[in-house]
Amino acid sequence: MPTYRCPNCGREISRPEGTYYCKVCGPEFVMERVRSRREWESIGDSIVREVYDAVHYWCWNVSPEPASECFSTHAIEDLYSLASMYLKEDVDEKLKLLQEMPSDIYDKFNRKLQSMLERTAREIERKYGRAKSVF
Incomplete structure (x- = not known):
């Protein structure tokens, strides 16, 4: 109940x-x-997955910079700012949930998203090599 x-x-x-x-x-x-802790964690997990998928699409298909640099750049930003940039559906509702989320759960999912993006950047560098800068 x-x-x-x-x-x-x-x-x-x-x-x-x-x-x-x-x-x-x-x-x-x-x-x-x-909301119970379990409900908050379920909400956080779904938002992280949705933001990660959107950033993944952006870095591979839209961004002019190499994918590994794109992922590394986005790994620095926090969950709320990435959600406000990349979420397409129910943005206001999800941003409100992120604001209402208990800080320890928000920090947990913020670190989870950052580590997912950093891991993806390392895997790309390992598979394709480091991108060469053009200056």
Whole structure:
């Protein structure tokens, strides 16, 4: 059963899916649904996968720079900025979820995305060699 919290007093209740009012603060305060850690991790994992796929497509098909440099460049940026640049569907909703996400879970998935991008850059360099700079 989901947990709901009053935005005014912080009282929590566990009830079936629905709309509930705080009986301490009165009917003007609608209880807000609280996501569990497992739900946040599921959301974070799906956003990371979606952002990684978008960056992967960009680096291989659109970017004028070599793919290994493109992945290395994007590995420096954080999850929120990459999501705002590359997500196409439900961008505002996903950015809001990233803002609401607990900081420890956000940091975990930010590191996960960065390591995925760094690993991809290393694999490209290993397979095709380091890109030559043209200056």
